[in-house]
Amino acid sequence: MSEWHKTLSGIWSKSWEALGDRSRNRLVNLATIGQDRTPQSRLVMLREASEEAAQLQILTDLTTVKVEEMRRTPDVAVLHWTPELDLQLRLNGTAHVTSGSALDELWARLPDEARQNYGVRPPPGTKIPASDAYERIPDPAQFAQITIQVQSLDVVKVGAAPHQRALFQRADGWAGGWRAP
Numbered sequence: 001m002s003e004w005h006k007t008l009s010g011i012w013s014k015s016w017e018a019l020g021d022r023s024r025n026r027l028v029n030l031a032t033i034g035q036d037r038t039p040q041s042r043l044v045m046l047r048e049a050s051e052e053a054a055q056l057q058i059l060t061d062l063t064t065v066k067v068e069e070m071r072r073t074p075d076v077a078v079l080h081w082t083p084e085l086d087l088q089l090r091l092n093g094t095a096h097v098t099s100g101s102a103l104d105e106l107w108a109r110l111p112d113e114a115r116q117n118y119g120v121r122p123p124p125g126t127k128i129p130a131s132d133a134y135e136r137i138p139d140p141a142q143f144a145q146i147t148i149q150v151q152s153l154d155v156v157k158v159g160a161a162p163h164q165r166a167l168f169q170r171a172d173g174w175a176g177g178w179r180a181p
């Protein structure tokens with residue numbers, strides 16, 4: 001069945017299915033507004049995607065530069081590509097960073113290997129004298145969750161002609177509308 005891209009509701013559902021599908025591409029490009037307004041982007045792993053709440057969850061180290069950037073300016077852009085569906089998703093949203101005891105339960109469920117990602121010393125981005133001059137000391141105090149409240153979703157379906165593009169916005173209750181690609 002490949003008729004999903006012919007209706008707005010089909011595109012909306014498929015987009016959230018793609019974002020939440022753990023068997024497909026879970027990497028997204030997360031773009032923030034850096035210091036001096038220089039755009040910054042990096043790959044991160046999408047942990048959760050909720051269609052109902054239109055929210056995304058990402059895990060990170062609290063001491064990364066992106067956290068500082070989002071605390072200063074919470075406006076972010078997320079880019080996702082699903083090769084199997086020829087589907088590009090461009091999301092804009094507002095980021096909120098959570099850390100501390102609110103994440104105790106989540107930390108308890110993390111495998112040891114994953115915990116290694118939260119507790120790099122010196123902090124990520126610090127100048128070091130050699131490539132291996134850093135340590136990984138898992139630290140729940142350095143564990144952070146980024147919640148992105150999605151405000152708009154711009155979808156482009158390529159692969160076969162004619163291409164489709166649709167824009168969905170929180171402001172109009174996600175009704176969505178077609179756009180020229």
Ligand SMILES: Cc1cc2nc3c(=O)[nH]c(=O)nc-3n(C[C@H](O)[C@H](O)[C@H](O)COP(=O)(O)O)c2cc1C
Nearest residue numbers: 027042043044045059060061064065066067124125
């Ligand atoms: C495949 C891949 C997956 C990554 N996943 C994450 C992630 O889930 N969370 C994260 O904070 N950084 C992740 N990173 C590292 C970031 O891309 C980035 O280098 C790091 O978070 C520091 O970014 P910043 O200095 O802009 O904050 C990943 C990198 C790669 C290459």
